[in-house]
Amino acid sequence: MLEITRIHKNFGGIVAVQDFSLTASQGEIHGIIGPNGAGKTTIFNVISGIYAADQGTVILDGHDITRLEQHKIARKGIARTFQNIRLFKGLSVLHNVMCAFDSQTRYSILGAFIPTRLRREEEKHGHDVCMACLARVGMEKYADEMPENLPYGHQRRLEIARALACHPSILLLDEPAAGLNPTEVSELSDLIVSLAESKDFAVLLIEHRLELVMSISQLIHVQNFGKTIATGTPEEVKANPAVIEAYLGKEE
């Protein structure tokens, strides 16, 4: 379970996030929406340790991870994708996932130089886990392809497979539908729902495509100028005057 309590983040004079709180359990999908510059990505950057929160706490399964370094937070089970796809060009789809897989290697220094039995077993295990991650996003048949040769929608799925390889208990998806065509958005929506249904992790989803985020999230958090202006079910936030004003402007 993820419990974020009253986090703040300033950049000089800019208040990027003010008093943001959220509690999410495995199987839930939380949408975080709001106009450009509302502080959504900064929330992800604080949760994943890219930025240190100025105030507030991030508790994961009872452990305070607010001040941990980025790699330690990742090991605790926070995995994410980025607005701009970050894949390794020149590495196959499978190798892109294997780079993200944290095998917590047990073989000795000797195994680093000579393919010992333990090393071979671990490599086989890593391969199988990563192929399973690709299968979960429907990408196993592209394992040997180069990501740059694949359609954008597949590259987005590959990013999600990379995040799955980190054994997440919280999956942060930052605008996963950016640049996708309507068919790809619909497939992505089905994928996110099926991943959440596994109840392996909670999904936090930043998205500008409101039809996507409203159709699959149980709870929506609406940000504007760093503040949460509404939290509720999709129906509740759609009917909230402050939300309508933030998106459409105030009627004179």
Ligand SMILES: Nc1ncnc2c1ncn2[C@@H]1O[C@H](COP(=O)(O)OP(=O)(O)OP(=O)(O)O)[C@@H](O)[C@H]1O
């Ligand atoms: N590293 C940084 N240094 C200075 N200001 C920053 C930094 N990161 C974010 N900001 C500022 O914090 C505010 C919130 O930015 P953020 O990227 O979190 O918004 P967002 O809601 O994710 O926007 P978008 O939807 O456009 O991605 C903006 O005013 C932004 O310029």
